Amino acid sequence: MIANLLILFEAPALGLQLLIDGILIGAVFALAAYGMALVWGVTNIVNVCQGEFVMLGGFVAVLCIEQGVPPLLAVAIAAAALYALGWGLFQTVIVHLIGRDMFNSVLATFGIAIILQQLMARTLGAADRIAESGLGSWFFFDGLVGVAKVKVLVFAACIALGTALAFFLARSRQGQAIRATAQEPIAAAALGIETRKVYGLTYALNAAICGAAGALASMAYTIHPYSGLSYTIRSFMIVVVAGLGNLAGVIWAALGLGIAESFAGFLFGPQYQIAFVFALLVAVLVFRNWRLKAQRRYLK
Amino acid sequence: MGTPFALTPARLLLLAALILCGVVAPLLAPAYQSQATQLLLFIVFALAWDLVGGQMGYNSFGNVLFVGLGMYVAAIVQVGLFYDVGLYTEAKGGGTEFVFDVNQFLTGLALGLPAAAVASASVAWLLGSLVLSMRGHYFAICTLGLGIAAGQVAAGIPWIGAGSGMLTPNPPAGLGDVGLLLYYLALGLAVACTLTFAWLLSSRFGLALNAIRDDEDKAEAMGLKTHAAKVTAWVIAAAFLGVAGAIYGNLVRFIDPTETAFAGPTIGVWMILMALLGGKGTLLGPIVGAVVFQITKELFWTYLLGWQRVALGLLIVAVAVFFPSGIVGFVRDRLSGRGGDSEESVPAKEKSA
Numbered sequence: 253m254i255a256n257l258l259i260l261f262e263a264p265a266l267g268l269q270l271l272i273d274g275i276l277i278g279a280v281f282a283l284a285a286y287g288m289a290l291v292w293g294v295t296n297i298v299n300v301c302q303g304e305f306v307m308l309g310g311f312v313a314v315l316c317i318e319q320g321v322p323p324l325l326a327v328a329i330a331a332a333a334l335y336a337l338g339w340g341l342f343q344t345v346i347v348h349l350i351g352r353d354m355f356n357s358v359l360a361t362f363g364i365a366i367i368l369q370q371l372m373a374r375t376l377g378a379a380d381r382i383a384e385s386g387l388g389s390w391f392f393f394d395g396l397v398g399v400a401k402v403k404v405l406v407f408a409a410c411i412a413l414g415t416a417l418a419f420f421l422a423r424s425r426q427g428q429a430i431r432a433t434a435q436e437p438i439a440a441a442a443l444g445i446e447t448r449k450v451y452g453l454t455y456a457l458n459a460a461i462c463g464a465a466g467a468l469a470s471m472a473y474t475i476h477p478y479s480g481l482s483y484t485i486r487s488f489m490i491v492v493v494a495g496l497g498n499l500a501g502v503i504w505a506a507l508g509l510g511i512a513e514s515f516a517g518f519l520f521g522p523q524y525q526i527a528f529v530f531a532l533l534v535a536v537l538v539f540r541n542w543r544l545k546a547q548r549r550y551l552k
Numbered sequence: 553m554g555t556p557f558a559l560t561p562a563r564l565l566l567l568a569a570l571i572l573c574g575v576v577a578p579l580l581a582p583a584y585q586s587q588a589t590q591l592l593l594f595i596v597f598a599l600a601w602d603l604v605g606g607q608m609g610y611n612s613f614g615n616v617l618f619v620g621l622g623m624y625v626a627a628i629v630q631v632g633l634f635y636d637v638g639l640y641t642e643a644k645g646g647g648t649e650f651v652f653d654v655n656q657f658l659t660g661l662a663l664g665l666p667a668a669a670v671a672s673a674s675v676a677w678l679l680g681s682l683v684l685s686m687r688g689h690y691f692a693i694c695t696l697g698l699g700i701a702a703g704q705v706a707a708g709i710p711w712i713g714a715g716s717g718m719l720t721p722n723p724p725a726g727l728g729d730v731g732l733l734l735y736y737l738a739l740g741l742a743v744a745c746t747l748t749f750a751w752l753l754s755s756r757f758g759l760a761l762n763a764i765r766d767d768e769d770k771a772e773a774m775g776l777k778t779h780a781a782k783v784t785a786w787v788i789a790a791a792f793l794g795v796a797g798a799i800y801g802n803l804v805r806f807i808d809p810t811e812t813a814f815a816g817p818t819i820g821v822w823m824i825l826m827a828l829l830g831g832k833g834t835l836l837g838p839i840v841g842a843v844v845f846q847i848t849k850e851l852f853w854t855y856l857l858g859w860q861r862v863a864l865g866l867l868i869v870a871v872a873v874f875f876p877s878g879i880v881g882f883v884r885d886r887l888s889g890r891g892g893d894s895e896e897s898v899p900a901k902e903k904s905a
Contacts, residue, residue, distance in 0.1 A: 298693065300696075348873045355605075356872050358611070358613070359872040360868070363821075364869055366864070367865035481700065488693050524704065524708050526700075530700050531697075531705075534697050534698055537686060537693075541682075541685055
């Protein structure tokens, strides 16, 4: 670890490489986290199967691209498929969880996560997958820093998607209905908003966002049926750091997490990267709790 | 009605009958001995989860941390007393050099189980003050993270076999049926756990835990030392989980860091499912839940091979969504017309009103 730290000091270009890689993956985290914040804010449900939605979106895209579907269309197909799944899950399961004890919703969505990861592993095999782009890389500083073109494309697509989503929430009627329901569901219902439909729309929209994020991620990063949970934890951590309804915060926290993970993966070795994510979650929660405790308030 | 957890003569009789069944069971149905041992350990898992989750309202998703810790600590003690742990894991515990005679094996077990309890309890005590002041979602997700982080860390330490896992000592041939020994150890642990919890929950301590579950701020305002009570309950649960994990490790023989020891998506969530299925916040519930769950699980494994985990996931969702009061709660609600309102049925009515 210390040896790696020294390498980092001797070769600043390597640090730049890690920084760029971290920022590029951060956009995918931001998209998934934004979806989680949306569902959390509107329905008060922490969607534990968030990461499985991301993985499923990735698998849909990989399968489509293997069949010769153009990548951009594959992203759209993944988003549409996940929207349908999200809508179906809402009608059968999630609708019963709204307004209930948080324990039930965490356990039920954890159950959905287990079902999805097992189904993916059964039908697609528990192997790392990636949709090969064949786009190559740009090199800087005499080849010391390499940036895969596809990662930049994924980053740009995530930004575009996030911006579109933010506009949808800010300007469209349905976006307004979602925000109104998040603020005050009873008043929103009294004003004629069908809150149940809004909950369903929000949940399905979140699934579609995750699907698109996963589809984009699958073109630049490997996906695996069992690595969904780490995406859930990342999203949760980002939302906790940023706070609900703070889009700028989500982006900063996500990019920060991407950079932190990129450096941690180098310093501690890739086998500890997931452990680092989970340990960072605990550290973040403990730190926030410690700050709140000074005011005799608690994380709840 | 009297205190729900007091050991009345009728309950003691029932318990004695159950213990007797447990003692003779392996003689009657030896073919199911290992499943029965697992069931007894599952009872301890479910009870220990329920002490903190059901009784105190702190729904932990990472209790598997203490199970895995107990498993590893016991295995390390069992091996480390006689051999070098690093060399042992490097040789995958096999070969002719790492042989345990009867005396060594029993000494290892006798010291390994208490060590597991002490290690799990100490870690729970250290973590307790950090995580037990979080509530709701934060506590749930934080504990989930802890359980999985532990598995990932264990998978990175070569001394305990890293990702390829660790074997518990090979039982010596001269010892006879080690499975039977583990069965009786598990039975003893399950009985000890039930009796300890019955005693705790019928005392003022049990009332304190329920007060914390119902309204922690009010409980604190009434002068209850909520923090001390929470940490105590968490430490007691962890100690039992640690010993159960140690026995479980010796039962399955092979400790995989993420699949057996810190198995969040299997044992970690099963213990919650068992407590919920039987009835959260009751003493009988987790026991009933564990029995029903173990039978269901074995049936799934037999008839749905390959899809059993999917089926268990469906069961988790179904119970969490449609059957949250569990078997004991359901029966109690049915009987409540005759026996007056039980504690559990009152909030249910308020919700429907």
